[in-house]
Amino acid sequence: MKISPMRILFALLLFATAAFAADPLPSWSDGPAKQSIITFVAKVTTAGSPDFVPVPERIATFDNDGTLWCEKPIPVQLYFLLDRVKALAPQHPEWKTTEPFASILKGDTKAALAGGERGLLELIMATHTGNTTEEFEQIVKDWISTAKHPKTGKLYTEMTYQPMLELLAYLRANGFKTFIVSGGGIEFMRPWAERVYGVPPEQVVGSSVKTKFEMRDGKPVLLRLPEVNFIDDKGGKPVGINEHIGRRPVMAFGNSDGDLQMLQYTRAGSGARFCLYVHHDDAAREYAYDRKDALARLDQGLDEAAVKGWTVVSMKNDWKRIFAFEK
Amino acid sequence: MKISPMRILFALLLFATAAFAADPLPSWSDGPAKQSIITFVAKVTTAGSPDFVPVPERIATFDNDGTLWCEKPIPVQLYFLLDRVKALAPQHPEWKTTEPFASILKGDTKAALAGGERGLLELIMATHTGNTTEEFEQIVKDWISTAKHPKTGKLYTEMTYQPMLELLAYLRANGFKTFIVSGGGIEFMRPWAERVYGVPPEQVVGSSVKTKFEMRDGKPVLLRLPEVNFIDDKGGKPVGINEHIGRRPVMAFGNSDGDLQMLQYTRAGSGARFCLYVHHDDAAREYAYDRKDALARLDQGLDEAAVKGWTVVSMKNDWKRIFAFEK
Numbered sequence: 001m002k003i004s005p006m007r008i009l010f011a012l013l014l015f016a017t018a019a020f021a022a023d024p025l026p027s028w029s030d031g032p033a034k035q036s037i038i039t040f041v042a043k044v045t046t047a048g049s050p051d052f053v054p055v056p057e058r059i060a061t062f063d064n065d066g067t068l069w070c071e072k073p074i075p076v077q078l079y080f081l082l083d084r085v086k087a088l089a090p091q092h093p094e095w096k097t098t099e100p101f102a103s104i105l106k107g108d109t110k111a112a113l114a115g116g117e118r119g120l121l122e123l124i125m126a127t128h129t130g131n132t133t134e135e136f137e138q139i140v141k142d143w144i145s146t147a148k149h150p151k152t153g154k155l156y157t158e159m160t161y162q163p164m165l166e167l168l169a170y171l172r173a174n175g176f177k178t179f180i181v182s183g184g185g186i187e188f189m190r191p192w193a194e195r196v197y198g199v200p201p202e203q204v205v206g207s208s209v210k211t212k213f214e215m216r217d218g219k220p221v222l223l224r225l226p227e228v229n230f231i232d233d234k235g236g237k238p239v240g241i242n243e244h245i246g247r248r249p250v251m252a253f254g255n256s257d258g259d260l261q262m263l264q265y266t267r268a269g270s271g272a273r274f275c276l277y278v279h280h281d282d283a284a285r286e287y288a289y290d291r292k293d294a295l296a297r298l299d300q301g302l303d304e305a306a307v308k309g310w311t312v313v314s315m316k317n318d319w320k321r322i323f324a325f326e327k
Numbered sequence: 328m329k330i331s332p333m334r335i336l337f338a339l340l341l342f343a344t345a346a347f348a349a350d351p352l353p354s355w356s357d358g359p360a361k362q363s364i365i366t367f368v369a370k371v372t373t374a375g376s377p378d379f380v381p382v383p384e385r386i387a388t389f390d391n392d393g394t395l396w397c398e399k400p401i402p403v404q405l406y407f408l409l410d411r412v413k414a415l416a417p418q419h420p421e422w423k424t425t426e427p428f429a430s431i432l433k434g435d436t437k438a439a440l441a442g443g444e445r446g447l448l449e450l451i452m453a454t455h456t457g458n459t460t461e462e463f464e465q466i467v468k469d470w471i472s473t474a475k476h477p478k479t480g481k482l483y484t485e486m487t488y489q490p491m492l493e494l495l496a497y498l499r500a501n502g503f504k505t506f507i508v509s510g511g512g513i514e515f516m517r518p519w520a521e522r523v524y525g526v527p528p529e530q531v532v533g534s535s536v537k538t539k540f541e542m543r544d545g546k547p548v549l550l551r552l553p554e555v556n557f558i559d560d561k562g563g564k565p566v567g568i569n570e571h572i573g574r575r576p577v578m579a580f581g582n583s584d585g586d587l588q589m590l591q592y593t594r595a596g597s598g599a600r601f602c603l604y605v606h607h608d609d610a611a612r613e614y615a616y617d618r619k620d621a622l623a624r625l626d627q628g629l630d631e632a633a634v635k636g637w638t639v640v641s642m643k644n645d646w647k648r649i650f651a652f653e654k
Contacts (some may be wrong), residue, residue: 186573201574202573239538305390
């Protein structure tokens with residue numbers, strides 16, 4: 001057979017296409033974790049596959065702290081809270097002699113956590129409410145554009161995990177709607193989630209305070225009240241998912257026992273479902289913590305993941321790099 | 328000049344394209360209401376226009392009862408409630424002698440409303456809770472597929488307004504995300520809103536009861552509790568919009584004073600905004616009611632619409648047909 005120049009050109013083109021077909025998850029090492037994601041996405045998006053899921057039902061939910069961005073030494077929203085105490089202190093002279101404010105103002109970050117969950121709620125109410133939703137949004141935007149991680153000196157929005165950013169984009173490219181389902185404040189995440197994660201405000205689920213509609217000088221505003229509306233953690237996550245999304249996720253991603261109920265709820269749906277835990281086992285490049293961590297324990301979840309065959313990502317082994325700013 | 332056959336063909340093609348360019352709102356009469364919609368959509372979607380709105384910010388919110396479907400003689404969910412009382416009666420022998428159940432079981436529909444808002448809430452708790460979210464979804468699906476309007480004998484899902492269905496599709500074709508923001512139950516609307524309106528569950532905002540995550544025989548379920556979670560009406564509508572969408576609508580559509588705060592909140596945003604009231608003034612083809620209606624009053628809203636120049640749709644004059652089943 002004579003080989004025509006056209007044939008050669010065609011063969012070259014084919015080769016080039018294959019060689020340059022971009023790996024959608026370049027920061028993931030080849031291995032069982034990456035493979036489990038790609039295999040799952042292929043089977044639920046291939047028409048005719050017994051596991052095929054129609055596009056409107058392709059819901060993927062992601063925890064935020066420790067799953068999409070770094071939550072150590074303490075969760076980012078706590079740094080925001082500490083800075084709010086300092087910013088509001090001039091209006092509260094009594095804080096100089098009232099705990100935990102006095103200690104916080106002296107630079108003792110641990111004081112913010114000393115009062116447990118109840119003390120934390122009190123601090124949130126003192127620092128996150130009393131303004132309108134628009135005012136609060138602007139405060140968050142200003143803070144997040146300048147505040148920096150104490151260890152790396154990077155903006156918190158740079159402390160997002162590059163492999164997870166790739167995963168969000170990969171799922172969206174495959175017809176998934178990506179949601180954040182976080183114990184963090186819904187109004188704390190929305191002002192930057194779209195820019196940083198590509199997740200629009202209507203796809204952010206989180207904890208919230210009550211708001212109240214009122215007219216202020218003839219202009220309608222929503223006032224943030226010092227009253228808990230919803231805690232989006234543990235059993236609250238499936239509740240929040242049902243309330244905001246109204247459809248059971250097909251894929252769910254977390255990193256702590258606070259995400260366990262979300263993963264259980266996801267897995268209990270009919271048809272193919274995918275659950276993944278990010279396991280913080282890389283003290284050199286990030287932090288290492290799991291069964292004994294006070295704020296973000298991953299204990300029961302690790303056991304259940306092993307029994308049920310959920311994907312557990314070793315940050316050390318499965319991620320080539322953790323942050324985009326790494327060489 | 329000699330006219331070539333190609334030129335003639337091209338002219339014919341142009342003519343054909345213009346003649347067949349589909350009117351996106353064929354059930355709307357030409358007039359100021361239709362024109363106001365088309366003009367507004369053109370100016371916010373035309374790149375370079377001073378009123379241009381980027382696609383992610385194109386949020387349109389629609390009330391449901393009386394705005395997207397018929398709410399007379401009584402709102403559809405009340406018929407559902409009455410049928411639930413009948414279906415549950417065998418498990419509640421005491422209802423035979425307890426009001427308002429006794430009257431409802433004798434066929435007195437007015438009894439459901441006799442107790443005012445508080446009585447209605449009690450009836451909702453008795454008929455809408457105590458099951459899982461999945462069980463309730465199935466009950467709604469079964470009911471909505473067979474229950475019929477008492478006057479027309481049509482399925483309630485056929486009692487949707489054809490001009491509004493066209494409007495929903497037209498806005499989506501122009502990059503808008505369409506949301507329902509209704510005083511009705513969020514879990515009552517979601518099972519059919521996607522099929523009937525093209526609005527997926529995650530874009531439905533409504534009133535809700537609290538739910539609780541629990542394990543039932545090792546399977547995670549969400550239990551519907553007899554406790555109000557949220558009332559999505561009046562000042563609650565902007566609250567619900569902020570909570571679920573997190574972005575101020577660019578366009579808002581309602582038909583009663585219960586929608587007024589949603590329209591005010593929408594209008595108060597910066598840049599171009601559009602507010603529209605559907606005015607029920609067609610007793611022949613549908614129902615006529617406004618300032619004096621007990622359940623769906625449009626009084627203050629009509630005044631404010633006049634002052635602020637909002638679009639008020641006369642169902643009689645602005646809609647060529649109301650229901651798809653009309654000739």
